Amino acid sequence: MGTARYKAVVDRIASEIRSGRLPTGTRLPTHRQLAAREGIALATSTRVYAELEAMGLVSGEQGRGTFVRELALPPGHGDNQQALAADIVDLSFNYPSVPGQADMLRQALRQLASSGDLDTLLRYQPHRGRPTERATVARYLRQRGLSVAADQVLIVNGAQHGLATTVMATLAPGDVVAADALTYPGFKVLAQSLRLEVAPLPVTVDGPDLDALEQLCTVRPVRAVYAMPTMHNPLGWVMSAPARARLVDIARRHQLLIIEDGSYAYLAETAPEPLAALAPENTVYVSGISKSIATGLRVGFLCAPVSLVTALERAIRATTWNTAAITTAIVCGWLEDGTVGRLETSKREDARRRQAIVDDALTGLSYRSHPSSYFVWVPLPGEARAERVAARLMRERISVSTAEPYAMSPHVPQAIRLALGSTDLDSLRASLATVRRVIDEDPYG
Numbered sequence: 001m002g003t004a005r006y007k008a009v010v011d012r013i014a015s016e017i018r019s020g021r022l023p024t025g026t027r028l029p030t031h032r033q034l035a036a037r038e039g040i041a042l043a044t045s046t047r048v049y050a051e052l053e054a055m056g057l058v059s060g061e062q063g064r065g066t067f068v069r070e071l072a073l074p075p076g077h078g079d080n081q082q083a084l085a086a087d088i089v090d091l092s093f094n095y096p097s098v099p100g101q102a103d104m105l106r107q108a109l110r111q112l113a114s115s116g117d118l119d120t121l122l123r124y125q126p127h128r129g130r131p132t133e134r135a136t137v138a139r140y141l142r143q144r145g146l147s148v149a150a151d152q153v154l155i156v157n158g159a160q161h162g163l164a165t166t167v168m169a170t171l172a173p174g175d176v177v178a179a180d181a182l183t184y185p186g187f188k189v190l191a192q193s194l195r196l197e198v199a200p201l202p203v204t205v206d207g208p209d210l211d212a213l214e215q216l217c218t219v220r221p222v223r224a225v226y227a228m229p230t231m232h233n234p235l236g237w238v239m240s241a242p243a244r245a246r247l248v249d250i251a252r253r254h255q256l257l258i259i260e261d262g263s264y265a266y267l268a269e270t271a272p273e274p275l276a277a278l279a280p281e282n283t284v285y286v287s288g289i290s291k292s293i294a295t296g297l298r299v300g301f302l303c304a305p306v307s308l309v310t311a312l313e314r315a316i317r318a319t320t321w322n323t324a325a326i327t328t329a330i331v332c333g334w335l336e337d338g339t340v341g342r343l344e345t346s347k348r349e350d351a352r353r354r355q356a357i358v359d360d361a362l363t364g365l366s367y368r369s370h371p372s373s374y375f376v377w378v379p380l381p382g383e384a385r386a387e388r389v390a391a392r393l394m395r396e397r398i399s400v401s402t403a404e405p406y407a408m409s410p411h412v413p414q415a416i417r418l419a420l421g422s423t424d425l426d427s428l429r430a431s432l433a434t435v436r437r438v439i440d441e442d443p444y445g
Helices: 003-019 031-038 042-054 101-113 131-142 158-170 185-193 210-219 241-253 306-319 325-337 339-361 386-395 425-441
Strands: 058-061 065-068 153-156 176-180 197-201 222-227 257-261 283-288 300-303 375-379 415-419
Touching (some): 003 042, 153 158, 158 257, 158 283, 158 306, 176 185, 176 210, 197 210, 210 222, 210 241, 222 241, 241 257, 325 339, 415 425
Parallel strands (some): 176 197, 176 222, 257 283
Antiparallel strands (some): 153 300, 283 300, 375 415
């Protein structure tokens, strides 16, 4: 079929979607039905739908079909932090804060201003951080079950930068990395940017399907596994000790690098040992203080095998040279004087209060969370569609995330993720009541 005819089919369907003649959620004909209707080849009908999907007008769901997208939402809604109007309740991103944090920062800045070390803070720093600050982080990591030397610690510009430097230092374009089928969107974006091939692992209620990981390693040249064993984002699980031991055993037998993301681990008051404690020789532990203190203080840290430190340091130099000395000094001071520990305790208590509100507001719905997490995963009932629910909530001045940014496989579940940490308790309670109402009122729910 000529290009003009092929484009005409694309343009006609696109026009029907944009005009509303094909409303949001409409299931389009199968590829074979479209081919028969338009008198085109099956391969061409597949190409038509692929172009419509690239235009952000439809989404294909494995085993269900092709559906019209909600045009009020950008593709990948919830993937990028967006500037929201002041009257919109943000349940898409977490900015957990407790009373008094701003005063703590004022006091820290005063102390820093009166110190005799300001000239040093204005200069370039060692790429992986000053020895005294790395020692401070090492002492802090012992509270998370990691007994590491300061020489194994590298200070980075937040956990996302830590993930980026880890991937840059250890993997190459085309390498296969196993990751949960639903996982942190920042890793998904990173893998796409650095051209990694991500092999999605089916998820269970307690963690990744380790039988699937074992099978994958026998048929594909897997180089690494990205895991969040403690307070998984977005599903909230804490992997059991036996599951962690098995994951480590698989990684050792198949010579996998383990990239352990501990960004939300502070919310789990009791948890089994980190993977990095079980397999220190092949695990890079990545975390930071953005979630436990404030998103504006971009300080993170890596704990790595000695054999990888030089390569990781080179990646830090290539990206940011060093972490900002002023923010690093503030954070390390708070690690030393116990401020971080007190804030983490306060935020665990705050998260539990918010989860109690979730329990009341979403009773009767099937959802997944942890008693002290700042997020909840809500699979939608029946034929309800996440894009339609999210768009309706946006019209109600509430922003939520769909499952799309978290999905590593072509199959995107109809679910929404609610971030609980960015609004006050009364607003959260009212907003969750609206979320429940909108889900219940969805005509396909």
